Amino acid sequence: xxxxxxxxxxxxxxxxxxxxxxxxxxxxxxxxxxxxxxxxxxxxxxxxxxxxxxxxxxxxxxxxxxxxxxxxxxxxxxxxxxxxxxxxxxxxxxxxxxxxxxxxxxxxxxxxxxxxxxxxxxxxxxxxxxxxxxxxxxxxxxxxxxxxxxxxxxxxxxxxxxxxxxxxxxxxxxxxxxxxxxxxxxxxxxxxxxxxxxxxxxxxxxxxxxxxxxxxxxxxxxxxxxxxxxxxxxxxxxxxxxxxxxxxxxxxxxxxxxxxxxxxxxxxxxxxxxxxxxxxxxxxxxxxxxxxxxxxxxxxxxxxxxxxxxxxxxxxxxxxxxxxxxxxxxxxxxxxxxxxxxxxxxxxxxxxxxxxxxxxxxxxxxxxxxxxxxxxxxxxxxxxxxxxxxxxxxxxxxxxxxxxxxxxxxxxxxxxxxxxxxxxxxxxxxxxxxxxxxxxxxxxxxxxxxxxxxxxxxxxxxxxxxxxxxxxxxxxxxxxxxx
Numbered sequence: 001x002x003x004x005x006x007x008x009x010x011x012x013x014x015x016x017x018x019x020x021x022x023x024x025x026x027x028x029x030x031x032x033x034x035x036x037x038x039x040x041x042x043x044x045x046x047x048x049x050x051x052x053x054x055x056x057x058x059x060x061x062x063x064x065x066x067x068x069x070x071x072x073x074x075x076x077x078x079x080x081x082x083x084x085x086x087x088x089x090x091x092x093x094x095x096x097x098x099x100x101x102x103x104x105x106x107x108x109x110x111x112x113x114x115x116x117x118x119x120x121x122x123x124x125x126x127x128x129x130x131x132x133x134x135x136x137x138x139x140x141x142x143x144x145x146x147x148x149x150x151x152x153x154x155x156x157x158x159x160x161x162x163x164x165x166x167x168x169x170x171x172x173x174x175x176x177x178x179x180x181x182x183x184x185x186x187x188x189x190x191x192x193x194x195x196x197x198x199x200x201x202x203x204x205x206x207x208x209x210x211x212x213x214x215x216x217x218x219x220x221x222x223x224x225x226x227x228x229x230x231x232x233x234x235x236x237x238x239x240x241x242x243x244x245x246x247x248x249x250x251x252x253x254x255x256x257x258x259x260x261x262x263x264x265x266x267x268x269x270x271x272x273x274x275x276x277x278x279x280x281x282x283x284x285x286x287x288x289x290x291x292x293x294x295x296x297x298x299x300x301x302x303x304x305x306x307x308x309x310x311x312x313x314x315x316x317x318x319x320x321x322x323x324x325x326x327x328x329x330x331x332x333x334x335x336x337x338x339x340x341x342x343x344x345x346x347x348x349x350x351x352x353x354x355x356x357x358x359x360x361x362x363x364x365x366x367x368x369x370x371x372x373x374x375x376x377x378x379x380x381x382x383x384x385x386x387x388x389x390x391x392x393x394x395x396x397x398x399x400x401x402x403x404x405x406x407x408x409x410x411x412x413x414x415x416x417x418x419x420x421x422x423x424x425x426x427x428x429x430x431x432x433x434x435x436x437x438x439x440x441x442x443x444x445x446x447x448x449x450x451x452x453x454x455x456x457x458x459x460x461x462x463x464x465x466x467x468x469x470x471x472x473x474x475x476x477x478x479x480x481x482x483x
Contacts, residue, residue: 022054025070026063027312028154028271029278038074047076051110052084059091062158062268065117068110069156079111088113099160101210117158120211121148124162125239127179127204127215132241134178138171139164140233141245142222142254147272149238149245154275158268161214165222165246167230169194172202172217173460179204179215189424189461191475194453195483197226197377223257224296224375225250248280253292256302260372263365265304273309281317290325297371299326300364379478390421391476398423398471401436412441419446420480424473427451428458433468450482 024037044050058064072078085106092098100116121144128145141149144159166172176186184204193199202217220226233244246254255269276284293299303326306318372378379387393414400407425431426444444451454475461473475482 018050018054021050022057022067023267025067026058026061026267026271028066028156028274029312030070030073031314034070035074038070038076041071042074042076048082048084051081052087055083055087056090059158061266062160063271065114065156065158066271068114071110076110078114079109081110082106083108083110083113097212097214099212099214119209121159123208123211123213124159127162127182127184127213128164128243129239129241130182131175131178132238132243136174136178137244138168138230139166139175139217139244140230141236141238141243142218142229142251143258145238146245146251147275149236149243150248150251151275151279157271161216163216163218163222165218165220165229167220169198169200169219169457170460172200172219175217176202176204176461184213184215187472189473191454191457191477191482193220193377193478193482194450194457197483199226199377199478222246222250222254223261224298224372225253225257225292226376227292227295248276249285249288250292252276252284252289252306253296253298253302255305256293256298257296259301259305260298260368263368269305270308270312273305274312277306277309277317278313286319286322290322293326295376297374299328300367300371303327304364377478383478387420387476387478390418393418394421394423394474397438397441401438401440401470404436407441415441416445418444420450420475420477422446422475423470424454424458424461424475425468425470427454431458431468431473433470436470437468438470446477447480447482450477450480453482 021037021041024033025041027034041047041050055064058067068076068078071081085108088104088108089102091102100120104112125145125148128141131139140146142165143163144157145162145164147154147157164175166175180186184206187203187205189200189202191200198220200219202215202219204215204217206213221229229246229250230244232247232250234247235242236245238245252273255272259265259269289302290299293302303323306323306326310316310318373381393411397407397411397415400411422444423438425433426438429439432439
């Protein structure tokens with residue numbers, strides 16, 4: 001096909017061809033299909049131009065490194081295969097933090113991108129090594145670091161950050177303390193629930209070798225999957241250190257939890273599931289998988305992922321009874337939806353899906369609200385609506401503080417409506433600053449029970465942090481008492 005695409009039909013045909021090749025090259029395991037796709041791609045008149053067209057899609061499906069691996073195996077010289085500068089500099093869309101610097105001088109080759117991914121992955125594991133060396137063990141590896149530890153052959157997995165799960169707030173603060181001492185500065189803490197079922201996220205970030213290293217410490221669970229993750233984790237070897245990692249059963253359920261949280265499927269989710277099934281599928285506790293997915297309301301989404309993973313493996317691994325349990329629905333429409341969404345994610349190509357597939361995916365997303373409300377500890381619709389208003393008020397207050405100490409009377413009045421949303425310096429005066437602080441507006445008006453829980457949390461964190469940032473330790477409680 002000529003690179004001079006003179007008609008709309010030519011352009012559409014080329015897009016469809018590239019989309020199909022991108023999907024095939026994204027498959028985690030080499031196969032005759034990936035070998036053929038690689039040969040077809042390299043036989044295009046201008047492979048560099050073609051790579052530039054599918055580059056954004058592969059980056060955000062997190063399969064670019066996998067695709068380049070297949071091309072290299074087919075004989076491609078990655079140091080000669082160029083990435084258009086415009087495509088590379090748009091790696092991270094507006095509003096998304098840049099994970100590595102993009103101001104490289106052209107030419108930028110596929111070999112350069114492989115080096116970037118390799119360096120980034122190596123740097124992301126360093127915080128885990130530091131924690132293990134310091135004797136901190138109340139966390140488990142999830143996501144990228146868990147796959148690195150459990151499946152060392154899965155070397156082409158693209159990763160942007162490191163996620164850990166801690167069982168309680170004090171464990172999160174212990175991790176933060178060690179990493180801060182080793183030069184990884186605290187960025188933000190967001191608290192959604194305290195008490196016996198905590199839900200909070202620590203963010204720790206620093207730039208190193210032109211890479212942004214982000215460590216997220218998720219307290220209590222991973223998105224919607226919050227069932228004894230830490231307790232079930234077992235010890236694995238990670239870069240010579242013994243650390244806990246989430247069990248393969250939980251990693252499968254976490255895939256569905258992440259898809260539900262992001263509200264979109266990705267080829268990396270299918271690849272992850274395929275690797276787990278290929279390595280551990282015959283030894284998994286499938287009753288645990290089914291029960292955990294059902295408890296969290298993730299069974300439909302996990303069924304879709306597993307259907308696609310088995311198609312990628314070209315064999316059945318999931319026991320029939322378990323797959324039927326995951327697909328179970330109260331209506332025929334629900335069962336049809338599961339099948340249709342699975343069909344719609346067959347290719348995940350960077351081209352427009354048929355309308356019927358778009359409708360199926362839309363129905364799946366709409367059902368996400370019902371699935372969310374059925375989960376334990378999920379706030380009601382009314383609670384969510386009120387909290388959304390409070391968070392908006394808090395965001396406006398924080399923006400006003402950044403502009404200067406003066407806050408409008410209307411905003412001061414609005415501040416009095418906040419009962420669940422706030423920042424820690426409103427609760428613990430030791431964290432307050434002399435100027436441009438939320439205490440300049442008024443103290444928090446939440447319940448006594450929530451205040452006591454937040455004060456107990458504040459006792460775990462040293463005060464006097466500089467520079468003072470009201471928004472860095474923030475709470476948006478899912479219940480009025482913080483439980």
